[in-house]
Amino acid sequence: MRSVSVIGIGETKIGRFPDKSLRELIQEAGTKAIDDAGIGREEVEALFMSNFNAQAFSGQGHLGPLAAEALGLGNIPTLRIEGACASGSLAFRQALHAVATGLYDVVLVGGVEKMTHQSTGPVTAGLAGAADIDLEAGVGATFPSIFAMIANRYFHEFGNVRHEMALCAVQNHENALLNPHAQLQKRITVEQVKNGVPIASPFTIFDCSLVSDGSAFVVLAATDLAKAVSRKRLVEVVGCGQAGDTLTLASKKSMTTFDATVLAARNAYAQAGLRPSQIDLAEVHDCFTITQIINSEDLGFFAKGAGAYALAEGKTALHGQIPINVSGGLKAKGHPIGATGLCQIYEIVTQLRGDGGARQLKKADIGMTHNIGGTAATCVVSIFRGR
Amino acid sequence: ERRGTIYTYSIVHSGTEAFQDKTPYVLAVVEVNRQKRMARVEGYTESTDIEIGMEVVFLAEDQMGNPIYVFA
Structure with missing residues (x-):
């Protein structure tokens, strides 16, 4: 397996864009990524496209050729990959392996989702398909209620961390204030989180990630080739x-x-060949506040049961011991499902290049993305190093 | 076995369209003979004090064959 690097990234602003089509979102993010890589479109050899549920949300399938046409990529091979909220990272991993094994030298990975033009009913029903439609959705489960049950079990085993969950939401919103691509650039308080509209106990609406539109793209190349073409810091x-x-x-x-x-x-x-203590920053899947806390433990940053208290002590804040979700996370940057894993990579590469602007970390050499699908039924963890 | 215990639960205030008219309802993972299964638990009122480990009793199956429980 040969070394592979990220040579281009592109992303739309994440938000509510009912008037923008899937094609327009793809064109914007894909063009930015290709331009950022400094390559011609004819150099892209394959396209790996990620999307969760465009058929349900927009009636559109067959997104590979749609994206290739929208970006003027000609007759290259394309495929669409789905793994619920982990779709973007799954597409990234398949593309990575295609380059690492020598099948291609340069590939494009894209993700897109468009949901906000739909009412809550179809969106909730569409999302429920990432759980078991008979054994879970069939008895009245929604994703908030499934993760709420996880939260209540966590309280039972490790103590009630309702306050720390609220702090998690507050922290991610603070970070999003510094991210021009974030959907919710709005400061919130612990009291607002705790007293928000109840969704599924113990969650209020402020414990839940967002319904979002958006797209993100990444260009991958064999590192040997990347050294010759890339004008920016190489991110392996x-x-x-x-x-x-x-x-x-x-x-x-x-x-x-x-x-x-x-x-x-x-x-x-x-x-x-790294340990958790060597990671400078991580984008951690935070579909709900408890999810970020549990995953911060499972990634090895904190002991089991200690993640919430570490967050409360500021260890995951912007300039803490291990900054988590400096982008604002799914909670405040947004959660355009098929694009989310690639949005996480966009943030890590931005930080490793030193392009984070007001939210740039002092030390950003090794970054991690963590992306789960469904009730953590699928998980991809990627580690990036600036060279 | 008609009796089970609540392994975890949530009181759902915002459900899918099919269940929205039942809100708030209790969704739980019920443990019966060390086997766990997600199910609704009926009989919830605002004065119900739900705890993990609380006993529930099988009430009926829904149209899909999923069990519905009621607080013991």
């Missing part, structure tokens, strides 16, 4: 692990440890 992919778990919550060995996260991270750390 030094580890990328994937693991799975049962689709249903009730079948999991534990509800307070995400086994897929533990295993994917273990794999990524081993590939990179």
Whole structure:
């Protein structure tokens, strides 16, 4: 397997764009990524396209050729990859392997989702398909209620961290204030989180990530080739692990440890030859506040049961011990499902290049993305190193 | 076995369209003979004090064959 690097990134602003089509979102983010890479469109050899549910939300399938046409990529091979909220990272991992094995030298990975033109009913129903439609959605479960059950079990095993969950939402909103691409650039308070509209106990609306439109693209190239063409700091992919778990919550060995996260991270750390303490920053999947806390433990940053208190002590804040979700995360930057994993990579590469503007970290040499699908039934952890 | 215990739960205030008219309702993972399964638990009122480990009793199956429980 040969070394692979990110040579181009592009992203739309994340938000509510009912008047923008899937094609327009793809054109904007894809063009930015190709321009950022400084390559011609004819140099892109394949397109790996990520999307969760455009058929349900927009009636549009077959997104590979749609994106290739929108970006003027000619007759290259394309495919569309789906793994719920982890779709973007799954597409990235497949593209990574295609270059690492020598099948291609330069590939484009894209993700897109468009949901906000739909009413809550179709969106909730569309999202429910990432859980078990018979055993979970069929008995009245929604994703907020599934993760709320995880939160209540966590309270039972490790103590009530309702206050710390609220702090998590507040922290991610603070970070989003510094991100011009973030959907919710709005400061919130702990009291607002706790007293928000109840969704599924213990969650209020402020514990939940956003319904978003948006697109993100990444250009990958063999590192040897990247050194010749890239004008910016090279960002090498030094580890990328994937693991799975049962689709249903009730079948999991534990509800307070995400086994897929533990295993994917273990794999990524081993590939990179790194330990958790060597990671400078991480974009961690925060579909709900409890999710970020549990994953911060399962990624090895904190001991089991200590993630919430570490957050409350400021260890994951913008200039803390291990800054988490400096972009604002799914909670405040937004969650355009098929693009989310690539939005995380966009942020890490931006930081490793030193282009983070007001939210730029002083030390950003090694970054991580962590992306789960469903109830952590799919997980991809990637580690990036600036060269 | 008609009796089970609540392994975890949530009181759902915003459900899918099919269940929205039932809100607020209790969704739980119920453990019966060490087997866990997600199910609704009926009989919730604002004065119900739900705890993990609380006993529930099988009430009926829904149209899909999923069990529905009621607080013991």
